Amino acid sequence: MNAGGDGTLLAVLLLCTMPKRELPFPRSSIGAHMTYTFAKRTTGLRSSAIRDLLKVTEMSDMLSLAGGLPTPDSFPLADLRREADRLLGEYGPRVVQYSATDGVTELRQWIADEYTSILGRPIAVEGEIVVTHGSQQALDLLAKVLVDPGDVVVSESPAYLGAVQAIELFEPRFEVIPGDEHGMQVELLAERLEAGLRPKFVYVVPNFHNPSGATMSLERRKHLAALADRYGLLIVEDDPYGAIRFHGDPLPPVASFTNRVVYLSTFSKIVAPGFRVGWMIGPPEVMGWVARAKQAADLHTSTFAQLLLANVVGRDGWLDAQKARIVPIYRDRCDALSDALESTLGDQIRFHRPDGGMFLWSTFPNIADTTALLHHALQAGVAFVPGNAFTIDQAPDSKARFAYSTLSPNLLGEAAARLANAVAKC
Ligand SMILES: Cc1ncc(COP(=O)(O)O)c(C=O)c1O
Structure with missing residues (x-):
């Protein structure tokens, strides 16, 4: 499975696992001719693990549950x-x-x-x-x-x-x-x-x-x-x-x-x-x-x-009609991913089905650090965001965010199957 090359995969894993204060670039960089010194406030400025993951998923045949992109079917072109x-x-x-x-x-x-x-x-x-x-x-x-x-x-x-x-x-x-x-x-x-x-x-x-x-x-x-x-x-x-x-x-x-x-x-x-x-x-x-x-x-x-x-x-009634058109798309995708995760992973995963939105927040009771799971998942061809990306201290945890907004119900089923393969390797 092409995950955007080993270098990129490594870079993504690194960004997802890096403590907040170790930046992927130096705050003071010495070029051939000059030195750039950045403001003190950049010390804590983290890179978005999601935007970084998106780069990988755009380049490959990866199934991405990482970025919460609205489905293009919803755009009223x-x-x-x-x-x-x-x-x-x-x-x-x-x-x-x-x-x-x-x-x-x-x-x-x-x-x-x-x-x-x-x-x-x-x-x-x-x-x-x-x-x-x-x-x-x-x-x-x-x-x-x-x-x-x-x-x-x-x-x-x-x-x-x-x-x-x-x-x-x-x-x-x-x-x-x-x-x-x-x-x-x-x-x-x-x-x-x-x-x-x-x-x-x-x-x-x-x-x-x-x-x-x-x-x-x-x-x-x-x-x-x-x-x-x-x-x-x-x-x-x-x-x-x-x-x-x-x-x-x-x-x-x-x-x-x-x-x-x-x-x-x-x-x-x-x-x-x-x-x-x-x-x-x-x-x-x-x-x-x-x-x-x-x-x-x-x-x-x-x-x-x-x-x-x-x-x-x-325009009169436009927004209600738009909601009536797009909300069922997200409902069906949420159901498809939830059903597939429940049937492929059983008690190895826990989550509450949301009443709306784009995200399923899951706990893997047997996996202490989901960045390790991400490593296997990227190799299996599915991306998601580890839970610690959404915390202030970024300490490893057993949570993961799955966005169901972008893939069709069929592909969500395939993504769950790939994820189950990755869980089996953890
Ligand atoms: C909770 C939350 N707030 C704000 C935003 C930013 O949205 P916008 O595209 O309007 O900048 C997002 C985008 O995903 C979000 O999830």
Whole structure:
């Protein structure tokens, strides 16, 4: 099985197993003519194990359960093409001109209308919304305006790796609260706050968490909101997957129970990620600083992408039809992978089936370090991300994240069979 050459395979294994502080490149590098010295804050900047793995899987006939890429079947190409043509014809040069830092009015109006209904309170087009270059930029901007070196940031564990990367650059001290199948254990956060912990913000992914697939219970959402009000906390509620629910009823966002929330979402999973358009809704004083930081970072998000998306999703009934088309694709893939893992691995694997999203979070009770399993899996032709990539300390563990979003149900069955071969070698 071609895994992109031994060198690449080794590099990936190395990146997945490397302690955080040993970088794959020197912080001060001496070239033929000059020396580059990098900022102290790069010391903790880890490489994304997932992006590194993606490089390998793109180069080979590997079956990848590693990257959580939306399925290309979900992209509404015909609608996008028709609308792009109309925009260029009817709006003319405005669609490719510079535009406002906090976002074009048409898109902010759509966001305000949607969330006035979802959050149950009026959301202002001016002051409470900033359109971002994907939710990833929202995380970067928030860390930039909120975190000084040594400040405490509370995160769930496991955690979305991209958030850890974005926040880590500003040299915080992470306070980790474990999650279970009902999301962050808010009771433990309450105990630490009681004991005097005062974080700059609390980062949560309440719907179909990446990587754990967990959904935070209604009781914990209310409890978290109550803690925010009691202790004057800021909650960062990151919700890229909420629309991809295939079982049960939607739960209200934490932001519907308190104003002390910056809520993030994105078109990446429900329309297409390549536009890089997301949004944040939050208290005007926070959004004001975020908008200034965004001016400095990129002036504004692509005018064309924003207008295109606002006009596509703004059509009556379009978003409901898009969800009705794509959610069953993810449901069937989740079922296919879950069924295949259960039948090929039996009691050698444990997981909770998620109610939505793109990820299955698994424990291998007989394998202490899943980076060893990854080594055999890559040789068997299947890739996944070891659990320790999603922790702050990166200590070896027996967890793994499997993304079922990209492969067809048949290929997911084949991937599970290859994984079973790899488990047998561990
Ligand atoms: C939890 C979470 N937050 C944020 C993002 C970033 O999304 P975007 O494509 O909008 O930058 C992702 C992407 O996978 C994610 O899983």
